[in-house]
Amino acid sequence: MSDKINPQKLKLVKRPKNGSITNPYYGCTVGAAYSVLGIKGGVPIANCGPGCMYKQFFMQSFDNGFQGSYGAGGGNLPSANVQENDVVFGGLKTLDNLIKSSLAVIKGDLYVVLTGCSGELIGDDVPSVVKKYRDKGYPIVCADTGGFKGTNLTGHEIVVQSIIDQFVGDYDGEKTPGLVNLWFETPYYNQNWRGDYEEIVRILRGAGLKVNILFGPENEGVKAWKKIPKAQFNLIISSWVGLETVEKLKEKYNQPYLHIPVLPIGEEATTAFIRKVVEYAGIDKKKSEKFIKREAELYYYYIEHFAEFFSEYWFGLPSEFAVIANSDYAIAYTKFLADQIGLIPKKTIVTDNPPEKYRAALAEEYKHLSDGVAIEPDFVEDGYTVQQILEKEVTFGPGVPLIIGTTWEIDYARDHGALLLESSSPTTESLVVNKSYIGYKGALSFIEHIYSATVGGK
């Protein structure tokens, strides 16, 4: 059945592995400085070259929906700005001075030293310097985040685990029933993360859970991190980022985890999500069912209004779409549009280079997008190859194709008269302040943005 709907096309374009990249979709390991900024009171201290943080700033924040930053700031993080002398003679003295002055000048509750390529390649003993300050009582940890180790997502896991090991520490006390650690979108990199955190927290609370929020607008700072070991379980809502962390927590604090691989969008998916989490947590269903009823009523109140436009608009609406996005957004957006709106998925390309071991499971999700709808996703991190695939392997029918993509698909969209909604990193033609496309409320915003663009608004 699925083959008839979406016949397997011949792969015309080579998909090189670990090859060169034109038009990148992510930063490098040290870009996880932005995960630290996702924690209130978190101060990254960059132990790397002068341009490193500048470069990461664009991929994570400025050119990712112009998100801006909070607290210690995105455009002006403390940085060793490693010089030739440091490379030749070692950079520990520069780092020591930087840490000392950062502690004195920049307010913070947790300082995270991130070492980039230079520091790692010259082999400085960073932990010894950091330990000196930790022994004096300062909340400071370090992470080995040499840029050559991988993407900012690789870095995110390294940073999170460094904080757990060096700041949260050991624990063998009581667990708090009903308390759940929320492992969710990667701060800044997932451009709607702030709005998405708000929506998912609203939903989980509505369902009766006590949520320990580790990042984002409702994070209570490092206090939440200290609470991690007390949680009853870890809830991980993510395609793959964070799986290593929850595995670690299972070992370290004897905490089980529930993995939800697809961000829920729309009433049906979100309601199913709530029931699954409530079932797992073993809490009273009365509260969650009451919440679901109320949310569903509201949702369809709006959907009924929308249906009038959707059924009656005379001047053409897109019926086919492609998604070019990170793992989380790629599956979530593809599934919602295919299953709940009834758009035809022509191609989904996952851009964040997930580790090989997770790819089969990720691809599996695309086999069950909806009844009778399946596609095979591509994993490509090179913008040139993405463009080639769109050019040579995708044929859109009449009507305006919808591309949920990034700024790198501008050339393709212009040449093919496609409607491009920039929704994943990098994004330079869309501003994100408080946006969410997930859950109950986010789904409505998603519809609004797509069709507002369709009818000519931007």
Place this chain on the structure above:
Amino acid sequence: MVKKINLDMSTVENREMRLGTIIGWDGKASQLIEESDYEGRSEKKQGHGCGGGKGGNCRLCELKSPLNQQTMCANAIVECQIGNTEDCILIQHAPIGCSADNPWFNLAFHNGLVRRKKKLQNLKIMSTNLSEKDMVFGASDKLKRTIREAKERYNPKAIFVSMACATAIIGEDIDSIAEEMEAEVGVPVVPLHCEGFRSKHWSTGFDISQHGVARQIVKRNPEKIQKDLINIVALWGTDYFTQLLAPLGLRVNYMIDCANYNEMHQASEAVATTTFCHTLGSYLATALEQHFGVPQIDAPQPYGLAGTDAWLRAIAKVVGKEKETEEYIESEHKRIAPKVAELREFYKGVKGFIMTGSAYAHGLLSVLRELGIEVQGSIVFHHDPVYDGAGKHQDSLKEFVDNYGDIEHYSVSKTQAYQLPQVFRRVKTDFVVIRHQGLAPEAAKMGIPALAMGDEHIPVGYEGIIRTGEMLKGILARKKFNQVLNRHVESPYSKWWKQQDDPFLLAKHPEILDTVIK
């Protein structure tokens, strides 16, 4: 002997070595002029005497802070120049993080192409995308493969290869690879030694970019001179120079951003070279003069009345259009006088502050003072006591002070936002003008709106005074937003730091940190 730019070498001597560039200093502008001894250094550069005045051989005193915040690097600057051409490819020989700012320069490229009325396209910078394995075993094969791919994918007119911190530390030999691959792919392959840790100031990256272009792209031994062509070393600014130079019968050849290979190639056929900013343009202009005989315009930068007059006159002399130019200058003065008077009336009592690169700041300062805006202080991200051309009339800071008076608090500091609480306590301002990220958001929280001078040509020339004056009105109005911010958003700096008075305290007395952090 004149110390010439050496195009036989693939590397460029850093600005701090070549020019004596500093990144930390605090005092009166006039004092910095004196300490810089431009004249003495200029004489030395020109090969007269050995050091001339007292400063000719002397390094400028420099403040070095233990606390630094993120800045740009030479590698990023190379992206912003070489990565923004129409038909050449830049390969970043580096892990992928060095390319994480590609989307920013893509945005700048798009804007530049629109301003120059050229065909829109995404930039096509390539990364060799190095991993941990490559750090251990070397990455030369990856680079060769990527050069072949560049040729195959884009068929570029030239391929540039930039070095990064990681590839420099593991000792990648991009010179040999470039030479070998040039023979194979049949287009110039240009190595650029711009690893981030190389120079303390990113502007060395301009020199490295321009060195590569002068060395391997610009036409050697041109058979003709295009008598109506003038090189303008620029970034992405709107083409106001065509209008400004039209009365002199000149066509503009913009270098390097948004240019194509042929435009860069023909630079040696031009009648002269000049720029909107000596920090950016002096290296290429000097290289073109020394190696291709294209004279560099020895004049102040084209800002404000005096600067623009002198700049036009110097160009007129080279192209023999003195008479037309005098008429043009006179008519322009007359034309803008009523509007400038109106703007000066509007800006009575308004105070301004500049935070940009060095020579460009001198231009902006001239424009603010032309508008009657009071300037008590400014921050430049570095200071070059002399430029490569070392022309008699290129001492841009002195030109400014001579024409418009001193600046009480003139600071050299490389995008260090943590100093702003002190800076804006000792100096009052109603707005700031910025380029480069990080400072404006901090000023914003203190209630000060920023004019992000993204189109760097806006203040150029006579009309530039008016353009800037008009634009600033919108920025001053934004103060409403900044006051809201100031009422509700906290500064990220500690109570202890905010109580200090001297923005350079940590550089002058680093030992004080031991009393705070015990």
